[in-house]
Amino acid sequence: GAGVSQSPSNKVTEKGKDVELRCDPISGHTALYWYRQSLGQGLEFLIYFQGNSAPDKSGLPSDRFSAERTGGSVSTLTIQRTQQEDSAVYLCASSFKANYGYTFGSGTRLTVV
Amino acid sequence: AQSVTQLDSQVPVFEEAPVELRCNYSSSVSVYLFWYVQYPNQGLQLLLKYLSGSTLVKGINGFEAEFNKSQTSFHLRKPSVHISDTAEYFCAVTSGSNDYKLSFGAGTTVTVRA
Numbered sequence: 001g002a003g004v005s006q007s008p009s010n011k012v013t014e015k016g017k018d019v020e021l022r023c024d025p026i027s028g029h030t031a032l033y034w035y036r037q038s039l040g041q042g043l044e045f046l047i048y049f050q051g052n053s054a055p056d057k058s059g060l061p062s063d064r065f066s067a068e069r070t071g072g073s074v075s076t077l078t079i080q081r082t083q084q085e086d087s088a089v090y091l092c093a094s095s096f097k098a099n100y101g102y103t104f105g106s107g108t109r110l111t112v113v
Numbered sequence: 114a115q116s117v118t119q120l121d122s123q124v125p126v127f128e129e130a131p132v133e134l135r136c137n138y139s140s141s142v143s144v145y146l147f148w149y150v151q152y153p154n155q156g157l158q159l160l161l162k163y164l165s166g167s168t169l170v171k172g173i174n175g176f177e178a179e180f181n182k183s184q185t186s187f188h189l190r191k192p193s194v195h196i197s198d199t200a201e202y203f204c205a206v207t208s209g210s211n212d213y214k215l216s217f218g219a220g221t222t223v224t225v226r227a
């Protein structure tokens with residue numbers, strides 16, 4: 001596609017429910033990243049996928065968070081048993097090369113009530 | 114590990130005035146530096162990047178930044194701002210060709226007034 005597409009754009013969920021956030025990167029981009037942007041917290045790295053290599057999960061805040069990337073393209077970030085502190089904007093980005101500059105999607109605003 | 118400090122959290126500026134957003138980084142190795150802009154309710158958009166070569170980098174929308182290795186800085190400038198430049202600006206760094214995690218600064222909110 002022309003850009004990085006994320007869905008849904010907004011998600012309101014009840015505490016304790018599971019949510020799935022989707023990212024469709026730019027075609028041909030082998031690198032895919034998830035970041036979290038919380039109010040007053042800046043941008044926080046979550047996870048990185050590069051080609052067929054094992055993902056770098058070092059930024060995931062807890063074991064309630066997981067992500068996968070199918071066929072080297074679409075990625076899904078799953079948050080289990082959501083907590084109020086999970087409320088944030090979740091941003092996905094893709095890149096042709098690791099340091100070529102990232103293209104960000106518009107994000108998914110998650111609100112846990 | 115690298116880190117980024119954006120020295121100003123808020124920068125109010127009048128339309129057609131110049132603006133400078135300050136960014137300092139810390140890293141023990143060579144770096145790649147980026148400036149991103151985030152307009153309200155939108156994702157981040159790449160303004161410009163420094164990978165190597167000329168230390169003066171020109172980006173979109175009339176912005177430019179200068180890489181200063183001795184001062185470990187990468188300040189962003191625009192000689193004349195518009196109302197539409199009101200946004201949040203993020204400086205980011207990654208070090209070395211094998212490092213892919215962008216470390217972001219806390220952001221600088223620019224508010225342009227008529």
